[in-house]
Amino acid sequence: MKIIIWLTLCLIWGTTWFFIKIGLEDLPPITFAAARFASAILILAVIILVQKIPLPTTKREWKLIALTGVLQFSVNYSLVFWSEVYISSGLAAVLQAMITVFGLALAWIHLPNERITRLKIVAVLLGISGVAVIFIEQLQINSLMAFAGCAAIVFGAYAAAHGSILVKAYGGAIHPATLVFGQMVCGIAPVIIYGLAVEGNPLRLNWSWRAIICVLYLSVFGTVAAFWLYYWLLSKLESTKAMMISLVTPLIAVIIGGIFLGERLPVQTFFGGVLILASIGLIVFRKKISRSEHAEKENLAANAAN
Secondary structure, three states, rough: HHHHHHHHHHHHHHHHHHHHHOOOOOOHHHHHHHHHHHHHHHHHHHHHHOOOOOOOOOOOHHHHHHHHHHHHHHHHHHHHHHHHHOOOOHHHHHHHHHHHHHHHHHHHHHHHOOOOOOOHHHHHHHHHHHHHHHHHOOOOOHHHHHHHHHHHHHHHHHHHHHHHHHHHHHHHOOOOHHHHHHHHHHHHHHHHHHHHHHHHHHHHOOHHHHHHHHHHHHHHHHHHHHHHHHHHHHHOOOOHHHOHHHHHHHHHHHHHHHOOOOOOOOOHHHHHHHHHHHHHHHHHHHHHHHHHHHHHHHHHHHHHOO
């Protein structure tokens, strides 16, 4: 079940790049993100009311929700959208993959049972190398603002990783639906304020059917379903395994762009994909394979004894 959810999240977040790219043809980035999260908040509010899902009751839980909401939705998403004005999406994808590096280090601090091992380090470096190989043609910094954009992406990756680790360490008792709902309520204000200040009145924008469909897909699948599933998965897996998803989504995005948008698939996509899959195999599927091999050895030993 956990592997199925993990793969589902890879597919969902891999396709969000496609809908973001389509939606940005009609809407400016920050207002687009604000519309996505505002719609997701409304959807989650209805689900919580209908299913009577309990809201957190303690100050400690609400402090955690507020802090992680700012880290995950205000800081991370705002910096990602802002930085892509100055750097390529490929460079952004490589730097965003630093989530796994920060997650590995922060887990060592907040989660005593999750230690840094050589295997994890090798797997994370392999995965980031794979993403870098795929987008190697876009890894260019041509101006001071491009450098600032790179720094912003890295800081956003740190914020996203820190938010996930704090949820893993201290938010296990909070229902995923109310967790995501509370995070977005606490984190959406800076996004809305920035969008209004920089991009103007949202009612005057080009709200085409294409843009509306993109907002709805990103709200329902890319936010509500994805974060609900992600926080459930985070409570069941080591944080490093869960955050390895960020290494797979760029590969899926490139393949989908090649199939549906007619974008050129770089020759190095295959080689980068092999590195990414190798890194995933080392961390996510290794224990499952080891258990299968162990069970097979036990069966052989039992047969030999008989």
